[in-house]
Amino acid sequence: MKEYSIIGKPTPNVDGPAKVTGEAAYTIDMTLPNMLYGKLLRSPYPHANILSIDTSKAEELPGVKAIITGKDTPGGKWGLWRRFRELSDQQALATDKVRFIGDPVAAVAATTEEIAEKALDLIEVEYEPLPAVFDPIEAIKDDAPMVHEDFPSNINATRHIEWGDVDKGFAEADYVREDRFVLEAAHPCAMEVHNSLASYDKGTGRLTVWTSTGSPYFVQQNLAEALKLREGDIRVIKPHVGGHYGGKNSTMPDAVNAAILSMKTGRPVKIVYNRDEEFTTTEHRTAQNMALKIGLKKDGTIVAFEVKTMTNGGAYTGLGATTLYLTGTFITMPYKIPNYRYDGVRTYTNIVWGTSIRGFGAVPAKYCSETQLDRAAKDLGIDPLEIRRKNAVIPGYEAPGQYKFESCGIQPCIEKMAVRVKEKWPKLEKDEGIGYCAFAYMSGGIFNWIDTPYAYSSAHVKVNWDGTVDLYSQAADVGQGHNTVAAMICAEELGIGIEDIRLHMGDTAHAYTDLGAWGSRETLMNGNAIKDAAAQVKQKLIDIARLKLGENIAYDLVAKNKRIFLELRPERGLSYYDLVKDAIRANDGVPLTGTGHYTPHNKGMISPAYGMGIMAMKAKVDRETGHVTVQDVLVVHDSGQIINPLGARGQVEGSIHMGLGYGLCEEMPMDQGMLLNPEFVDYKILRTRDMPEIEILDVPTYEPNGPFGAKEAAEATIAPAAPCVANAVYQATGAEFYSNVLKPEKVLKAIREAEKKQKASKATGK
Amino acid sequence: MKTIVTDFEYLPAKTVEEALELLAQHKDDDYKIIAGGQSLNTAMKHRLITPEYIIDIKGLSDLDYITFDEKSGLRIGALTTHRSLEKSPIIRDKYPVLAEMEENVASVETRNWGTVVGDLCNADPAVDPGPPLIALDAKVTIAGKGEERVVDAEEFAVDFFETLVQPGEMVTEIQIPALPPHSGVCFTKYSQIHGDYALASAAVLITLDESKKKCVNARIGLGGVGNAPVRAKKAEELLKGKEITEDLLAQAAGVASEETSPISGIEASAEYKKDLAGTLVKRVGKEALARAQKA
Numbered sequence A: 001m002k003e004y005s006i007i008g009k010p011t012p013n014v015d016g017p018a019k020v021t022g023e024a025a026y027t028i029d030m031t032l033p034n035m036l037y038g039k040l041l042r043s044p045y046p047h048a049n050i051l052s053i054d055t056s057k058a059e060e061l062p063g064v065k066a067i068i069t070g071k072d073t074p075g076g077k078w079g080l081w082r083r084f085r086e087l088s089d090q091q092a093l094a095t096d097k098v099r100f101i102g103d104p105v106a107a108v109a110a111t112t113e114e115i116a117e118k119a120l121d122l123i124e125v126e127y128e129p130l131p132a133v134f135d136p137i138e139a140i141k142d143d144a145p146m147v148h149e150d151f152p153s154n155i156n157a158t159r160h161i162e163w164g165d166v167d168k169g170f171a172e173a174d175y176v177r178e179d180r181f182v183l184e185a186a187h188p189c190a191m192e193v194h195n196s197l198a199s200y201d202k203g204t205g206r207l208t209v210w211t212s213t214g215s216p217y218f219v220q221q222n223l224a225e226a227l228k229l230r231e232g233d234i235r236v237i238k239p240h241v242g243g244h245y246g247g248k249n250s251t252m253p254d255a256v257n258a259a260i261l262s263m264k265t266g267r268p269v270k271i272v273y274n275r276d277e278e279f280t281t282t283e284h285r286t287a288q289n290m291a292l293k294i295g296l297k298k299d300g301t302i303v304a305f306e307v308k309t310m311t312n313g314g315a316y317t318g319l320g321a322t323t324l325y326l327t328g329t330f331i332t333m334p335y336k337i338p339n340y341r342y343d344g345v346r347t348y349t350n351i352v353w354g355t356s357i358r359g360f361g362a363v364p365a366k367y368c369s370e371t372q373l374d375r376a377a378k379d380l381g382i383d384p385l386e387i388r389r390k391n392a393v394i395p396g397y398e399a400p401g402q403y404k405f406e407s408c409g410i411q412p413c414i415e416k417m418a419v420r421v422k423e424k425w426p427k428l429e430k431d432e433g434i435g436y437c438a439f440a441y442m443s444g445g446i447f448n449w450i451d452t453p454y455a456y457s458s459a460h461v462k463v464n465w466d467g468t469v470d471l472y473s474q475a476a477d478v479g480q481g482h483n484t485v486a487a488m489i490c491a492e493e494l495g496i497g498i499e500d501i502r503l504h505m506g507d508t509a510h511a512y513t514d515l516g517a518w519g520s521r522e523t524l525m526n527g528n529a530i531k532d533a534a535a536q537v538k539q540k541l542i543d544i545a546r547l548k549l550g551e552n553i554a555y556d557l558v559a560k561n562k563r564i565f566l567e568l569r570p571e572r573g574l575s576y577y578d579l580v581k582d583a584i585r586a587n588d589g590v591p592l593t594g595t596g597h598y599t600p601h602n603k604g605m606i607s608p609a610y611g612m613g614i615m616a617m618k619a620k621v622d623r624e625t626g627h628v629t630v631q632d633v634l635v636v637h638d639s640g641q642i643i644n645p646l647g648a649r650g651q652v653e654g655s656i657h658m659g660l661g662y663g664l665c666e667e668m669p670m671d672q673g674m675l676l677n678p679e680f681v682d683y684k685i686l687r688t689r690d691m692p693e694i695e696i697l698d699v700p701t702y703e704p705n706g707p708f709g710a711k712e713a714a715e716a717t718i719a720p721a722a723p724c725v726a727n728a729v730y731q732a733t734g735a736e737f738y739s740n741v742l743k744p745e746k747v748l749k750a751i752r753e754a755e756k757k758q759k760a761s762k763a764t765g766k
Numbered sequence B: 001m002k003t004i005v006t007d008f009e010y011l012p013a014k015t016v017e018e019a020l021e022l023l024a025q026h027k028d029d030d031y032k033i034i035a036g037g038q039s040l041n042t043a044m045k046h047r048l049i050t051p052e053y054i055i056d057i058k059g060l061s062d063l064d065y066i067t068f069d070e071k072s073g074l075r076i077g078a079l080t081t082h083r084s085l086e087k088s089p090i091i092r093d094k095y096p097v098l099a100e101m102e103e104n105v106a107s108v109e110t111r112n113w114g115t116v117v118g119d120l121c122n123a124d125p126a127v128d129p130g131p132p133l134i135a136l137d138a139k140v141t142i143a144g145k146g147e148e149r150v151v152d153a154e155e156f157a158v159d160f161f162e163t164l165v166q167p168g169e170m171v172t173e174i175q176i177p178a179l180p181p182h183s184g185v186c187f188t189k190y191s192q193i194h195g196d197y198a199l200a201s202a203a204v205l206i207t208l209d210e211s212k213k214k215c216v217n218a219r220i221g222l223g224g225v226g227n228a229p230v231r232a233k234k235a236e237e238l239l240k241g242k243e244i245t246e247d248l249l250a251q252a253a254g255v256a257s258e259e260t261s262p263i264s265g266i267e268a269s270a271e272y273k274k275d276l277a278g279t280l281v282k283r284v285g286k287e288a289l290a291r292a293q294k295a
């Protein structure tokens, strides 16, 4: 493999010092002169007609500067599925009716947050409650209440995926099993709540919005629709973001209403959700019911697989329709499945809506398929690791019409796992078990529901006289470390240091378009764009160097260690800094620039590349309390050429934390559409002391579609965490789980159930 | 939940006298005492309470103490934080069970600011200090202007978020008698997440006779399994006067479990919590016995 100067070296986060000293500015830290505070009045009903809204008392409250209701908004509907107008179903404030508890009906701007909150209490809304529907299976019944009038069946989206001949596959199977699952919802719980600051300039008719988002470009587009303005008249700036986790792709009412209130008052307006609003009105991981049928040969070879899912979509679309599709694809990875059929239905219901939370479809899907696989393996008498090895894909594998793996290290990952597990956990104590799960995940999505006319990612590099570089892109660092990755890729390509690079990221007015941070796309897609831009500049420097050196044109020149030199005669070269000066002089005084872009072509339906690997967890079960202690985690991971090992490690650890939460304790119980645990006392998140040791082994591959051979490292390892725990408990006790969230009481019940079964089978065995 | 609490008049006190004076003045008003505010602020943001006056006692440094002597035992002033209790050399030496308990109360941030007495006065049935204080036979001093009374720890909380403290009164101190020889105490709580409120908790004290065979005294406190921390008196009786075997402990655990009346919630069902209480008594009792044998 190639020797890099920067790529692959553990590099501290470029934003680290600012973040740990508190200097980094997040939207939530920002104020502007004359700024007003906005608050949203929200529906207490899951489904109701709005009969009247009386704001007169609230308007009299001193300090209140504007109050708006649905009729005062420009009325544009928006959504991320812009390509399908009927799925652009969000609106600033409900006009005719509310669709979930928390749907906003009015917004207030006042001189203080206190006054704004008080004003909400003075607004009188008359509702006519309507029958509501909370369950996806109820939602599709003929007599179910209609959430959106233009969707009489409450079906928001459907997805069908099929290849091979499934029925023939099952007919050829020696063993067939069916399992049904109920998956709970989970909230992303970003530390920084949704919040936006909008400033409208009445003179020019231009709007600037600072917001905590994963995609400034999506917000720009959605604001244009919601406000009926031109995209170019809106500037969206993404400051530092205190966590995304999938919950910050959609444009939410905070940004839109702050903008409308600013347009009304001519003053900057800021809206910050409180934690309760964050839990009850922002997007979560979708609850769903899944049914799986798998057919295998006696030797464990999978011959047919059929999956059906019905998701509790909630009141609006978000990225739920994409999640539905990805549920059906990730559930097949990384296995060779000759015959496959998937049908997914996403329903509208009267709850807050579900979307693309980290692991985007893979998380519920893999929970079901990998726990099912363990049970099949046990019935067939095959070792759980062996059944995964046997079915794992090889490089070049193609799921017809869907996806293709180019770089693909899953087989070596499993081999390495087999060796390491024996060394690491040579002996299990009583009530301990090891659970496995293999996984694969995209490095950015190929889909264009947003209907962008622009390249998926772009970047602009400007080299100044002194050799410093300005790098511009809308790509979003949301805490995952993309700024560091961007600087590293740019520096490596130019052969300089990351200290030479100044970043200008996440501002729609100052940088070229990138679709944002979702689907683990920034490293590969923005990385390619940056590398392209930097390579253009590098070429100019190489041309000058060639001219000055006067060498044989057959010789290759490289940029490294701030020099440009002959690859095979490193002593013959010139200083980068001198070359930059020469090049600018030769360019009539214009700084060197390159504009790079990337849009995947001919890479199937999903992604140009896939991170993958296998995870194992050792867990111990307390048979009296039902407590599951995850003692140790081992991950063998193929992330291609890792750009920043420190960042990649952080992403894997964070994914496992979030995935374990999904498997053990995070849940969103609701009663008639009302969330019962909208605060951290009742919504349980694993703490530092609950986290096991995590060992990560890499199996590097070279991904031809990625910059320097890189692919995703941010999300692949979330999905396997929960099935690993469930499988570990299964291996230790025989307890079977048909839903996630292994709370102690559930574990205890499942253990008792398993004990009963074991006794019964022993009795019949006699 | 709201972002901002309702308006109130803020009345800080610097001394116990000042505090008692303020309490007497506002006896008939809608007021609340604030110490560390860890529980109070949340209740106010939820509008569960909307007091007109807040009497701030956090500045009563004269009530921030931990003292011990063999005769009068341990005294914990009402402004002692969880963290002070956890780190106190006196506690670590004489009542290590309290330090063990503290290590799993909330997070360090909450322990740094929240007081032990505030935790008791908030009267969540799952309050961690509740069961060990019952097992240790603690007393609580409640003071009003010109008067003072002392109540048993097990009587202190009367219902969900309700205590014996009356309008115009405040708690000033907790007292714990010195432990008799050959005593062992242990406490544990179970929650799925570290530092979370208990699904159930149990504290057991066992005192053995000279020969370290027979149990001469036993006290059992349980948390999270009723409308207030409970004392499992029937289970205690079962142990007293007998040589404690594993069987006997299991039996006592079963009886203790029957002395609870938990309610179901999103975290777990009542049946589960009842079972859990028994399991914890068995485990903690075993450890308490081992400690008594070593003491």
Ligand SMILES: Cc1cc2nc3c(=O)[nH]c(=O)nc-3n(C[C@H](O)[C@H](O)[C@H](O)COP(=O)(O)OP(=O)(O)OC[C@H]3O[C@@H](n4cnc5c(N)ncnc54)[C@H](O)[C@@H]3O)c2cc1C
Pocket (backbone or CB within 6 Å): A681, B032, B033, B034, B035, B036, B037, B038, B039, B040, B041, B057, B078, B082, B104, B105, B106, B107, B110, B113, B114, B115, B116, B117, B118, B119, B120, B121, B122, B126, B127, B128, B129, B165, B169, B170, B171, B172, B195, B196, B197, B198
């Ligand atoms: C995130 C979190 C997690 C927690 N986890 C746990 C846990 O695991 N275990 C546990 O036991 N506790 C837990 N708690 C509760 C915490 O221990 C209490 O909030 C804290 O100790 C209360 O003390 P305070 O000084 O902040 O009281 P405040 O919040 O100021 O007051 C609490 C109540 O007590 C009253 N009060 C306070 N002092 C007196 C006094 N001297 N006399 C009369 N009334 C008084 C107040 O009027 C109020 O009603 C948790 C709290 C939080 C916020």
